[in-house]
Amino acid sequence: MQQKDISGLSRSELKTLITKDYIDFCLKYTLNGQQLSFVLDNKSHVTLLDDGILAINLNQHSTHTNAEQSKSIVLSCAVHGNETAPIEICCLLIHKLLSEELETAHRVLFIFGNIPAMAISERFVDENLNRLFSRDISSESLEGRRAKVLMKQVDDFFEKAPSTKLHYDLHTAIRPSKNEKFAVYPYLHGRDYSKEQLAFLSACEVNTILLSQSPTGTFSYFSSYQHQAHAFTVELGKVKPFGQNDMGKFKAVFQKLVELLSEAEVSLPEYEKCPLTIYTVNQVINKHKSDFTLNFADDMVNFSEFKAGDILATESGTEYRAQFDNEAIVFPNANVAIGQRAILTVIPYEL
Numbered sequence: 525m526q527q528k529d530i531s532g533l534s535r536s537e538l539k540t541l542i543t544k545d546y547i548d549f550c551l552k553y554t555l556n557g558q559q560l561s562f563v564l565d566n567k568s569h570v571t572l573l574d575d576g577i578l579a580i581n582l583n584q585h586s587t588h589t590n591a592e593q594s595k596s597i598v599l600s601c602a603v604h605g606n607e608t609a610p611i612e613i614c615c616l617l618i619h620k621l622l623s624e625e626l627e628t629a630h631r632v633l634f635i636f637g638n639i640p641a642m643a644i645s646e647r648f649v650d651e652n653l654n655r656l657f658s659r660d661i662s663s664e665s666l667e668g669r670r671a672k673v674l675m676k677q678v679d680d681f682f683e684k685a686p687s688t689k690l691h692y693d694l695h696t697a698i699r700p701s702k703n704e705k706f707a708v709y710p711y712l713h714g715r716d717y718s719k720e721q722l723a724f725l726s727a728c729e730v731n732t733i734l735l736s737q738s739p740t741g742t743f744s745y746f747s748s749y750q751h752q753a754h755a756f757t758v759e760l761g762k763v764k765p766f767g768q769n770d771m772g773k774f775k776a777v778f779q780k781l782v783e784l785l786s787e788a789e790v791s792l793p794e795y796e797k798c799p800l801t802i803y804t805v806n807q808v809i810n811k812h813k814s815d816f817t818l819n820f821a822d823d824m825v826n827f828s829e830f831k832a833g834d835i836l837a838t839e840s841g842t843e844y845r846a847q848f849d850n851e852a853i854v855f856p857n858a859n860v861a862i863g864q865r866a867i868l869t870v871i872p873y874e875l
């Protein structure tokens with residue numbers, strides 16, 4: 525990926541480029557380790573912290589009178605480079621904020637996770653970034669190095685956070701889903717589930733929730749575990765190339781994100797009235813042998829259900845079966861590396 529250095533640009537040229545199209549800016553330019561900030565007419569502070577990492581009101585709590593009411597919000601996308609809809613959503617939010625069509629009183633950190641993968645329209649370059657968010661990560665791959673940068677930025681951002689910490693890591697799934705939009709609630713280690721957060725997701729038309737039951741290397745688990753943020757991996761639909769997303773499908777989530785950024789509090793439906801379907805993880809099936817095979821059609825949709833005893837997958841010496849009626853599969857992928865998760869199964873759960 526050939527990128528130009530920003531040194532030749534004046535501050536106003538820079539502001540114009542970022543406001544016009546932050547995706548295009550990220551693909552064409554690199555900060556080369558520099559940090560830059562500028563102030564908008566509405567007094568919002570914009571800081572370019574690193575490539576694909578843009579903060580608004582980074583140090584706001586030191587001067588803002590309502591510090592305790594201000595939220596610290598991380599919106600991340602492109603952790604998988606080909607998941608374009610969330611990237612377009614974040615780009616549009618950045619455009620509205622920088623053109624002052626929208627104003628935020630909160631601290632906001634926008635993260636485009638994997639720009640080299642975005643540039644080649646692939647999920648990743650060397651390995652899956654969303655398995656690498658862990659303090660003891662030693663991988664020196666492109667994604668391993670990027671994970672360390674992203675963790676450091678999120679650490680710095682949340683350590684200065686005066687109050688509510690939020691992180692929505694926005695994705696689109698590889699395969700279609702029976703429940704097109706869904707969110708993964710990271711393992712909370714005994715902390716309480718937030719019904720307010722689930723009502724927010726429901727208002728975003730994300731009505732299927734998957735409760736993870738173990739530590740993982742995902743970005744949302746990192747923010748949840750390390751910073752006690754309300755953090756979620758949010759899947760917004762199926763992967764499409766840039767420009768081919770039907771943005772009408774993302775209207776509700778876009779409107780709620782606008783409200784989250786621009787209002788002190790978001791108006792939420794009553795939790796009891798939300799049409800939520802909640803699942804908890806039952807089995808995590810890892811691939812151990814190269815002949816690992818799914819026992820269902822390659823294009824079977826996420827949340828397809830099986831009966832107790834149905835074979836889900838096989839590999840030399842082992843059969844993996846559903847243990848309950850209505851056990852559903854999520855994220856099946858036989859092409860993962862040996863040792864990685866090939867299928868997750870979930871069963872219905874009452875909160």
Ligand SMILES: [Zn+2]
Nearest residue numbers: 604607695696
């Ligand atoms: Zn993804």
